[in-house]
Amino acid sequence: MNPKQVLKFAKDQGAVCVDLRFCDFFGSWQHFTVPMSEMNEGVFKDGFGFDGSSIRGWKTIDASDMLVIPSPATAVMDPFFEHPTLVMMGNIIDPVTKEEYSRCPRTIAHKAEAYLKSTKLGDTAYFGPEPEFFVFDDVRYDNNAHSAYYLLDSVEAIWNSGRDEEPNTSHKIRHKEGYIPCPPSDAMQDLRQEMVSVMEQVGIIVERQHHEVATAGQAEIDMRFNSLVKMGDQLSWYKYIIKQVAQRHGLSATFMPKPIFGDNGSGMHCHQSIWKGNKPLFAGKGYAGMSDMAMHYIAGILKHARSIAAFSNPTSNSYRRLVPGFEAPVNLAYSSRNRSASVRIPMYSQSPKAKRIEVRFPDPSANGYLAFSAMLMAGLDGIKNKLDPGDPLDKNIYSLTPEELSNVPSMPGSLEEALEALQEDHEFLLQGDVFTEDVIETWIDYKMENEIGELRLRPHPYEFYLHYDC
Numbered sequence: 001m002n003p004k005q006v007l008k009f010a011k012d013q014g015a016v017c018v019d020l021r022f023c024d025f026f027g028s029w030q031h032f033t034v035p036m037s038e039m040n041e042g043v044f045k046d047g048f049g050f051d052g053s054s055i056r057g058w059k060t061i062d063a064s065d066m067l068v069i070p071s072p073a074t075a076v077m078d079p080f081f082e083h084p085t086l087v088m089m090g091n092i093i094d095p096v097t098k099e100e101y102s103r104c105p106r107t108i109a110h111k112a113e114a115y116l117k118s119t120k121l122g123d124t125a126y127f128g129p130e131p132e133f134f135v136f137d138d139v140r141y142d143n144n145a146h147s148a149y150y151l152l153d154s155v156e157a158i159w160n161s162g163r164d165e166e167p168n169t170s171h172k173i174r175h176k177e178g179y180i181p182c183p184p185s186d187a188m189q190d191l192r193q194e195m196v197s198v199m200e201q202v203g204i205i206v207e208r209q210h211h212e213v214a215t216a217g218q219a220e221i222d223m224r225f226n227s228l229v230k231m232g233d234q235l236s237w238y239k240y241i242i243k244q245v246a247q248r249h250g251l252s253a254t255f256m257p258k259p260i261f262g263d264n265g266s267g268m269h270c271h272q273s274i275w276k277g278n279k280p281l282f283a284g285k286g287y288a289g290m291s292d293m294a295m296h297y298i299a300g301i302l303k304h305a306r307s308i309a310a311f312s313n314p315t316s317n318s319y320r321r322l323v324p325g326f327e328a329p330v331n332l333a334y335s336s337r338n339r340s341a342s343v344r345i346p347m348y349s350q351s352p353k354a355k356r357i358e359v360r361f362p363d364p365s366a367n368g369y370l371a372f373s374a375m376l377m378a379g380l381d382g383i384k385n386k387l388d389p390g391d392p393l394d395k396n397i398y399s400l401t402p403e404e405l406s407n408v409p410s411m412p413g414s415l416e417e418a419l420e421a422l423q424e425d426h427e428f429l430l431q432g433d434v435f436t437e438d439v440i441e442t443w444i445d446y447k448m449e450n451e452i453g454e455l456r457l458r459p460h461p462y463e464f465y466l467h468y469d470c
Contacts (some may be wrong), residue, residue, distance in 0.1 A: 001072050001073060001075055002072055002388035003041045003044040003072050004041060004434075005072070005224075006044075006070075006075045006086075006088070007039060007040070007041070008294040009075060009086070010036060010039070010075075010086045013077050013078065013084060013086065015036055015084045015085060015086040016035065016036055016071070016083050016084055016085070016086045017033050017034060017035050017036060017037065017083065017084070017085050017086070018032045018033065018035075018038075018039055018085070018086045018087075018088065019031050019032075019078060019081075019085050019087045019088075020033075020034070020048060020068050020070060020090045020264060021087060021088070021089055021090065021236070022030055022068055022089065022090045022091075022092060022104070022106065022107075022234055023104075023105045023106060023232075023367065024055050024057070024058070025054050025055070025056055025057035025058060025103055025105065025367070025371060025442070025443070025446070026056055026057065026314070026367055027105070027148075027314075027365070027366065027367030027368070027370075029236050029239075029240060029246035030239065031115075032048075032050060032460065033050065033085070040282060043070060044069065044072060045068055045069070045428075046067075047065055047068055047070070047090075047093060047136060048067065048068055048070075049055075049065060049066070049095065050066055050068060050093075051064050051065075051066070052064050052065065052066035052069075052101075054168050057103065057442055057443070057446045058101075058103055065095050065273065066092055066093070066095065066101065067092070067093040067094070067095045068090035068091070068092055068093070069090060069091045069093055070088040070089075070090055070093075070182040071088055071089045071090065071091055072088065073390065074087075074088050074089035075087070075088050075258040075270075076186075076202045077199045077202075079201045079202060079241070080198075080244050080248075085119065088237075089106065089233055089441060091106060091107065091109065091110075091271055092102070092104035092106075094417050097318070098287070101438045102439060103366050103438070103439055103442060105232070105369035105370050106229065106233075106369055108369060108370060108373050108434060108435060108439070109228055109229045109232050109343065109369040109370075109373050110229055110374065111372035111373075111432060111433060111434040112125075112228060112372075112376050112377060112432075113125065113227070113229055113435045114432065115272070115377070115380070115431060115432030115434050116376065117379065118432060119380060119384065120283075121274065121276075121293070121380065121383055121384075122275055122276045122281050123241040123275070123276050123277065124227050124274070124276075125226055125227065125228050125229075125272065125273075125274050125277045125372075125376050126225045126226065126227060126228075126231075126271075126272065126273050126274075126275065126356075127225060127226065127231040127270060127271070127272050127372045128164060128222075128223065128224070128225030128231070128270070128272070128356070129223070129225075129231065129235060129268050129269070129270045129271075129273035129362075129364075129368065130198060130220060130222050130267075130268060130269045130270075130271075131220070131221075131235065131238060131239075131266070131268045131364035132212050132218060132219065132252060132266035132267055132268065132364060133152075133216035133218070133219055133220075133255050133266055133346070133364060134216060134217050134219070134222045134253070134254050134256070134259055134260070134266065135154070135191065135246050135251050135252070135253045135409060136152050136153060136154050136190060136216065136217060136251065136252045136253075136254070136259075136342075137153050137154050137250075137251060138151070138152070138153040138252075139151075139152055139153075139154055139252045139293060141253070143458065146395065148458065148460075148461055149461065150460070152216065152259060154215070154216035154217045154258065155187055155214075156172060156173050156178075156185070156186075156187050156188070156215060156216055156217050157172060157173070157215050157216040157217075158172045158173060158174050158215045158349060159215075159429060161174060166243055169184065171184040171185045171187075172185070172215070173185055173186075173211075173214075173215040173217055173235055174215065174217075174411040175214070175262060175263045176213055176214065176263060176264060177213075178211050178214050178215055178218055179210075179211065179212060179213045179214075180210045180211055180212050180214055181211060186211045186218055187217075188211060188219055188414065190220060191245065191246070191251070191262075191369050192209045192210075192219055193209065194245050194257075195209070195221060195241055195242050196209050196244045198239065198241045198244075198245060199221070199223075199237070199241055202237055202241070204222060204223055204224075204234050204237060204274065205223065205224035206222065206224070206303045207220060207222045208221075208222050208226055209222070211449060212264070212266075213263075213264040213265055214260060214263040215260070216260060216263075217251075217265065218263075218264065221238070221242070224390060225271060225273075225356075228372050228373065228376060228407055228422060229369070231368065231372065232368040232369035236368070237367035239255060239364075247300045255316050255363075255364035255365055256315075256317055256365065257268075257300035257313070257315065257318045257320065257363040257364070257365055258317050258321040258336055259317075260320075263364070265320065265321030265328065265430045266321070266363060266364055267321065267328060267360065267362065267363050267364070268312075268360075268362045268363050268364040269344075269357045269358050269359070269360045269362070270312075270354045270358065270362050270371070270372070271346070271355040271357070271358045272292075272357055272358075272359065272372075272375060272376070272379070273355065273357070274293070274297070274379075276323060279350050280353050280355055281293050281294070282294035282297070282355045282356055282357070283352030283355035284355075285354075286448040287336070287345075287392060288336035288345040288347065289343060289350060289355060290355060290357075293354075293383055294355070294357060295385040295388075295389055296385075296386055296387055296388075296389075297379035297380075297382050297383055297385035298321060298334050298343050298379075298382065298389045299382040299388055299389035299390075300377055300378045300379045300381045300382020300383065300385075300387055300428075301343055301357075301359055301378050301382065302332045302333075302334065302342070302343065302389055302409075302429055303378070303381070303382065303387060304374075304378035304381065304425060305332050305342065305361065305378075305411060306373075306409075306411065306412050306417070306418065306421035306425070307376060307421040307422040307425040307426060307429075308371075308374045308378055308417070309322075309361065309411055309412050309418040310415075310418040310419050310421065310422035310443065310444070310447075311366060311367070311371045311374045312318055312359075312361065312363070312366050312369075312374065312375065313361065313362060313363050313364045313365070313366065313375075313411075313412075313415075313418065314361035314365060314366055314367070314447070315415065315451070316414070316416070316451055316452065317363060318363050318364070319412070319413060319414045319415060319418075322361065322394050322411050322412075322413070323413075324410065327359045328360075328361065329337075329341055329361055329397070330342070330361070330410045330411040331391035331393075331397050331405065331409075331410050331411075331444045332406045332408065332409040332410060332411065333359075333392070333397060334389055334392055334410055334435070335392045335393050335394050336392065336394070338393070338394060338395075338396075338397070339360070340396055341360070341392075341393060342359070342360055342361050342411070343357055343358070343359055343360065344357070344360055345357055345358070345372065348357055359375060361411055362375075373434060373435070374435075375427060377428050377431065377434060377435070380428075380431075381428040381431070390455060393408070402432050404437040415447065415451065416448075416450060419443075419444050419448060419452075422440065422443070422444060423440075423444055426440050444449045
């Protein structure tokens with residue numbers, strides 16, 4: 001839609017206000033609302049002002065004025081608000097220079113798409129993430145000078161098999177046995193379907209929904225692939241809808257990668273491919289039906305995976321999931337059909353249009369705009385430099401001996417390691433001014449000071465179990 005069409009759409013829908021939304025540096029949606037009386041075609045050029053110093057990792061207070069410019073192509077009615085509300089994504093602009101703000105994640109994603117086109121290698125990068133999440137019945141946590149704890153609960157959880165539920169029907173899901181059982185074990189079918197229905201209301205095409213491997217309400221809803229920026233937008237809607245539907249049922253949804261000890265964490269496997277016009281460029285006659293371009297792209301992902309992790313696995317909790325010997329693929333190898341490889345080539349279909357790669361190490365705590373852009377830039381670096389991914393590892397990597405694994409590189413073991421890798425290896429991200437040195441430095445500094453530094457100061461509850469009697 002163009003601005004005129006948006007205003008007509010809002011009137012036809014009976015909208016009384018417009019909610020302007022944008023993503024902060026670390027992936028959380030921000031918003032403010034203006035009445036329809038303030039909306040005219042001019043605001044699509046002039047925008048609305050807001051305080052950029054109150055957004056994490058953005059402006060200092062002495063240079064806080066920022067503009068958000070509504071994107072008319074993103075207009076849709078909010079499916080939750082009591083008062084009819086039109087929602088639009090916003091692009092962040094510096095009011096003095098009138099330039100797009102370099103730390104705006106959506107701007108970075110726009111620049112990544114533009115860089116792809118500038119290389120003449122292709123014109124569209126498609127992404128199909130598979131974000132997993134948990135839905136809990138009760139969540140409590142606290143952290144202060146003299147105590148620290150968290151407590152999670154779920155009607156599905158195996159730890160409630162002996163609880164007095166008046167009556168307890170005991171259809172609980174055992175640890176690691178939650179992948180696609182039918183009800184009554186799967187108690188979340190109707191909830192997930194409601195989430196799907198709301199997603200469809202805002203234009204998201206859903207391919208499937210199901211229970212995931214862990215106990216306690218782990219789930220996955222898969223979206224149809226889309227271009228990079230549009231998928232970044234959709235992922236923001238996806239998280240919002242899942243949390244909102246859970247909330248109105250008195251439940252709590254989280255994309256925290258590893259909330260439960262001893263069971264699977266939540267990943268976000270990312271399918272991706274490059275097209276030129278109507279031609280899929282990853283299809284060919286090589287290994288697993290892939291093209292040379294696809295293999296070079298894989299090589300770029302594997303080469304830069306440790307620094308990509310700073311964006312694709314951006315929390316300290318991410319590395320509770322990325323642990324050698326457990327469910328997450330930490331070994332930097334590729335293979336067809338093999339879910340123990342960090343890069344998999346799906347083999348469900350031999351159609352050229354279905355040829356893609358699946359990067360399996362990301363998790364849903366990531367800011368989609370940044371994670372997708374970082375992976376695309378790594379893949380393009382592999383293509384431009386004709387990098388060789390080496391031989392595939394067509395065996396269960398989890399069963400390899402230490403000697404066999406000695407030559408297979410691995411993902412970082414902590415957020416600090418990932419940030420150190422990003423510090424050492426980010427030249428590929430700077431191509432086309434997609435990411436800037438300022439973005440890289442700000443990301444590293446913020447994470448080191450506000451997350452790693454703060455965690456270092458605090459005793460961990462398990463340390464009392466290990467060391468209180470020392």
